[in-house]
Amino acid sequence: MITLAIVLTGFGSYAMRAFFIFALAHYTFPQILLRALEYVAPTVMAALVISMLTSPKGELEAGLPELIGLTCAATAAKTTGNHILALISGMGTFWLIGAII
């Protein structure tokens, strides 16, 4: 049963990733759709961040250390464009504020 579940999920998740790449392989994208697709990356990343900070019931699971850490990471990413630096500053302030509080 577990094998079946793994195979079905594997098939389904591959199909979701491949479907539009194949279905739209010869499609001429209208301008408005191309414009819409530009917003997918920032909005998906934003949505993933919030979903990582909320419980499955929808409650926010982030306190002051998390919020300050994320703000620092966002600022570091915006000014330096370096993800490792953003990671270090975000985790650093998160641990620091967490230790102080």
Added chain:
Amino acid sequence: MNTFPSQPVLQGALDALPLFIPALPFAFVFGVVVAEAGIPELLGWSSSPIIFGGAIQVTLFTLIGEGASVAAAVSAALIVGARHMLYSVTLAPRFQNQPTWFRWVGAYVLIDQVFVLSQIKPIDEPVAFRRYFLAAGFTFWALWMIFTALGVALGPVIPTEWGVEFAAPVLFVSLMMAASNRRDKLCSAAVAMGLTYFFAALPSRAGILVAVIFSVCLMLLFTRKQSI
């Protein structure tokens, strides 16, 4: 393009490495979930090459461990992964001038991190794009295979009180900023954050997909009004 052919390969692999840092603790969480669900280690690990999607794998085994039916567990796991359809649509124009084999193989490694890398570093030249995409994808793939195997074999080795899991939202905030290289894109990210919180209680994290679709539509409406 006057770049060396190996340059996009190296760049792709190097860009993927820091993105794996938050996936590291997650690989050990995966190991714990497999053990708690009472699934044989090798069978549990086989989901890494078969499914290749951390959140999807963890959802599937958590629900199986809770005694859910195969149909219920599989459909919940697929709803968690539904955002990959958005990646498929978004990358479809970039895959149009690519060979068929790359469509098959590229779709297999189309995960959150590889998608966002392809959006942050828009490479126009098809061969360079393909090499970059595959190098990033399979670097991540190889690391995920190794560390989920370690996770399943070793169990929890990273103490939870360290809060290493917080590295995931930190990295994704950083990726979000890199993807928001225009003011309207930053605005779309802010809208999506608000809407995801609003829809956060929807089952199987379906709020992610709903919030993204809503905020993209809102942005289209808003930017259209502005340009008139």
